[in-house]
Every structure is written in structure tokens, then in C-alpha cells.
Amino acid sequence: MQLIEINKTRYRRHLNRVIVACIIVLAVGSLTLSQALIALFPDESGSHFHWNLLGVIVSSVTIGWILNKYRTHDYMREVVYVWELKQALNKINRKMPKLKIAADAGNGDALLAIHYSYAGSRLLWHLDDNTIIMDELAIEQKKLDNLAAQYQLTLDANDYNDKMLKQF
Structure with missing residues (x-):
């Protein structure tokens, strides 16, 4: 996955709207569905937990389906890119201890x-x-740059491929 520049304003605006829309659909959908089920199938004991749970589950699945269906839409481009980038970084972070040992070698x-x-x-x-921990990142980047110089390597993030992680 290549790193690309993202329009921060557009990304934040679209992300906030997607989050708000998901919250509204979840709240309205789960309440509507559970109330309809309670009206159709009332429980004498007064416990409607299973209908409320079913309403939340169906609404959540519906939101997931809609997000997946429209993930290629231009409006979702930045949001999906950041989501996928976070997944890629999580894969690396899970292997970071082994990566650091191999990098030192x-x-x-x-x-x-790294x-x-x-x-x-x-x-x-x-x-x-x-920006709180950007200074720490700069220190770690400097250490990495020194290691790369020591081993006479030029690092370009565009050369990264997640298949490289299989060896670690």
C-alpha cells in the first residue's frame, strides 16, 4: 500500500459525517426494529432483551453492508484509505519486536x-x-536512518510490500 497525501479537511469532514450517519442509523434502526418486534411478539414477563439485541445486530450488519457496498465511492476514498492504512500499520506493529531485532542485524x-x-x-x-509523540517518532526515525546508513541502504516507503512481513 502506497502512502499518499490526504486532504486533511476533506478527510475529517467525510469521516465525521460517516460516523454521525452510522450512529444515527444504528440508533434509529435498532430502536425501530426492536419496537416493531416487541409490538408483534410481546413477552408476558416484560423482558424484551432479545428483541433489542436483534435490533442492534440487524442494524449493525446493515451498516457494515452499506459501508462495504459504498467503500469504492469517491466520498469514502480518504476514509477507506486511512482505515486500510491503519490495518497495514497494525500488521507491522504486531511484528515490531522481531522487525527491530532483524533491523539491528x-x-x-x-x-x-519499520x-x-x-x-x-x-x-x-x-x-x-x-502531534504529542511526533518528537519520539523523530528520535526513532533518526535511529533507523543511522542503521540504514550503517548498512548502506536507502529506504523508500514506496518500496514496501506487506509480503515482506511473512519472513518475520
Whole structure:
């Protein structure tokens, strides 16, 4: 997955609207469905937990289906890209201890995966205005750059491929 520049304003606006729409659909859908089921199938004991749960489950599945159906729509482009980038970074982070050991030994794929992780994290943190730990990231990036120089490697995040992680 290539790192691309994202229009921060557009991304935040679209993400907020998608979140609000999902919340509204979940609330209205689950309440409407559960109330309809309660009216059709009342319980003498007064417990309608199963109908309420069914309403939430059906509404959640419907939201998931709608999001999946429209994931390729231009409106969702930035939102889906960031979601997929977060998944890619999570894959790297789960293997980070092994990657760091391999990077210290001079493994180019490990160095490249860590470099991609840092570049992707920087992009995400910029989009989310999470600048608190950017200084720590700069320190880690400097260490990585020193390792790459030590092993005479040039790191380019565009060269990263998630298949590299299989060896770790």
C-alpha cells in the first residue's frame, strides 16, 4: 500500500459525517426494529432483551453492508484509505519486536517495514492532529536512518510490500 497525501479537511469532514450517519442509523434502526418486534411478539414477563439485541445486530450488519457496498465511492476514498492504512500499520506493529531485532542485524526488509511504519504513522498522526509523540517518532526515525546508513541502504516507503512481513 502506497502512502499518499490526504486532504486533511476533506478527510475529517467525510469521516465525521460517516460516523454521525452510522450512529444515527444504528440508533434509529435498532430502536425501530426492536419496537416493531416487541409490538408483534410481546413477552408476558416484560423482558424484551432479545428483541433489542436483534435490533442492534440487524442494524449493525446493515451498516457494515452499506459501508462495504459504498467503500469504492469517491466520498469514502480518504476514509477507506486511512482505515486500510491503519490495518497495514497494525500488521507491522504486531511484528515490531522481531522487525527491530532483524533491523539491528541489517535485514533490509525489516528496515524498510519499520521505515514504512514510521512514515505511515506520521501521516496518520498529522491527519488526527496527534502531534504529542511526533518528537519520539523523530528520535526513532533518526535511529533507523543511522542503521540504514550503517548498512548502506536507502529506504523508500514506496518500496514496501506487506509480503515482506511473512519472513518475520
